[in-house]
Amino acid sequence: MQLFYAPEITLPFYTLPEEESKHCVRVLRMEPGDELHLTDGRGSMYRCKVVDTNVKRCVVEVVEHTPEYEKMDYQLIMAVAPTKIIDRFEWFLEKSTEVGISEIYPIECEHSERRQIKHEREEKVVTAAVKQSLKAYHPKLHDLSSVRDVIAMPFDGEKYIAHCNSSFGEREYLGRLIKKGGKVLILIGPEGDFSPEEITFALQNGFKPISLGKERLRTETAAVVATVITATINKM
Numbered sequence: 001m002q003l004f005y006a007p008e009i010t011l012p013f014y015t016l017p018e019e020e021s022k023h024c025v026r027v028l029r030m031e032p033g034d035e036l037h038l039t040d041g042r043g044s045m046y047r048c049k050v051v052d053t054n055v056k057r058c059v060v061e062v063v064e065h066t067p068e069y070e071k072m073d074y075q076l077i078m079a080v081a082p083t084k085i086i087d088r089f090e091w092f093l094e095k096s097t098e099v100g101i102s103e104i105y106p107i108e109c110e111h112s113e114r115r116q117i118k119h120e121r122e123e124k125v126v127t128a129a130v131k132q133s134l135k136a137y138h139p140k141l142h143d144l145s146s147v148r149d150v151i152a153m154p155f156d157g158e159k160y161i162a163h164c165n166s167s168f169g170e171r172e173y174l175g176r177l178i179k180k181g182g183k184v185l186i187l188i189g190p191e192g193d194f195s196p197e198e199i200t201f202a203l204q205n206g207f208k209p210i211s212l213g214k215e216r217l218r219t220e221t222a223a224v225v226a227t228v229i230t231a232t233i234n235k236m
Contacts, residue, residue: 002028003131006038009046012062014038021058036060041130041138045069069136072100074234075157075183079105079150080223081190084113090125092220096227097129103140107147111192117144151202157183161207162222163194171211174226178233188223
């Protein structure tokens with residue numbers, strides 16, 4: 001299956017953007033009658049046939065529509081501090097999209113070593129992962145937000161914070177807390193961890209402290225591990 005992202009898809013005919021047209025015609029060497037798939041990123045999967053192989057304006061015809069294609073039966077929202085080396089944060093974006101995630105909040109914390117991200121660039125990373133992993137749902141990537149704003153925002157699901165500060169007492173393993181079919185928000189801090197004040201604020205706002213295991217993990221690794229644990233529990 002060759003999947004293209006088409007958030008503004010029109011029916012029954014759709015013209016691929018120039019970059020996608022070049023990929024379809026020059027790289028994949030598609031001919032009239034060949035099949036490809038489109039997704040709008042909101043759950044719809046469209047099976048299409050190539051009609052016109054113009055290298056700048058390749059036209060396809062939708063022949064089949066599948067709504068809610070492989071819809072996740074749970075919601076996972078990850079709030080993660082972007083790493084100093086941005087490639088590591090982008091690795092998290094890619095892998096979490098492949099595994100399954102609903103929304104991503106890049107967060108700025110007291111100990112953050114990166115306080116800016118290029119949203120358009122990171123959006124492209126997510127989109128590429130959507131196409132590579134054949135997803136019909138495009139995770140929502142929010143703008144960089146203050147961790148306190150994310151902590152304080154209304155949320156009607158389970159809320160967890162992964163931190164390493166032993167002075168706050170015991171932390172339960174995430175895998176023993178996740179409930180199938182639920183809505184989950186998980187906070188993952190920067191390389192220097194959340195500050196004591198941020199942890200206190202999260203606990204005061206209903207977040208439960210969690211552990212991801214005995215190993216000491218990098219930010220991006222912890223975020224992927226939390227994503228995989230949540231997905232595994234929901235797919236058992």
